[in-house]
Amino acid sequence: MYVHTTETGLADGFTPVSDLKAAVVAASAAAGDKYVVILGAATARKCLEAGLLDEILVHIAPVLIGDGTRLFDHPGGTNVHLERIKYTVTPTVTNMWLRVR
Numbered sequence: 001m002y003v004h005t006t007e008t009g010l011a012d013g014f015t016p017v018s019d020l021k022a023a024v025v026a027a028s029a030a031a032g033d034k035y036v037v038i039l040g041a042a043t044a045r046k047c048l049e050a051g052l053l054d055e056i057l058v059h060i061a062p063v064l065i066g067d068g069t070r071l072f073d074h075p076g077g078t079n080v081h082l083e084r085i086k087y088t089v090t091p092t093v094t095n096m097w098l099r100v101r
Contacts, residue, residue, distance in 0.1 A: 002043060024052045041069040048080060053100050056082065060094040 002023035017023040024047060027036040038044045038053070047053050082098040089095075 020046055021050060021052060045072070045074060048100070049074070049077070055085065056098045056100065058096045058098065060096065061092065 002017055002020055015026075017026065020043070024036065024038075038047050044053075044056075048056070081101040083101050085097040085099050087094060087096045
């Protein structure tokens with residue numbers, strides 16, 4: 001589990017890791033052929049900038065949130081090209097699977 005600080009009280013089977021790339025590599029090895037889920041806008045953005053993401057799943061809900069961490073807000077950052085793989089639409093959310101190119 002990638003952590004910003006020394007974590008205590010983690011559930012059994014979780015090892016705190018402060019190096020992002022090492023955490024993603026370890027999670028990928030543990031997942032085998034399954035997905036590794038990255039949660040949190042700041043961590044996801046760091047993974048994207050480091051070239052550690054193959055795909056992105058974006059959930060778009062019909063609500064405007066007035067505050068929070070923007071996932072793709074990085075003034076002066078590098079452009080990231082994405083390819084839409086698939087999308088699904090429901091009354092409450094649109095899900096977009098995107099491949100990082």
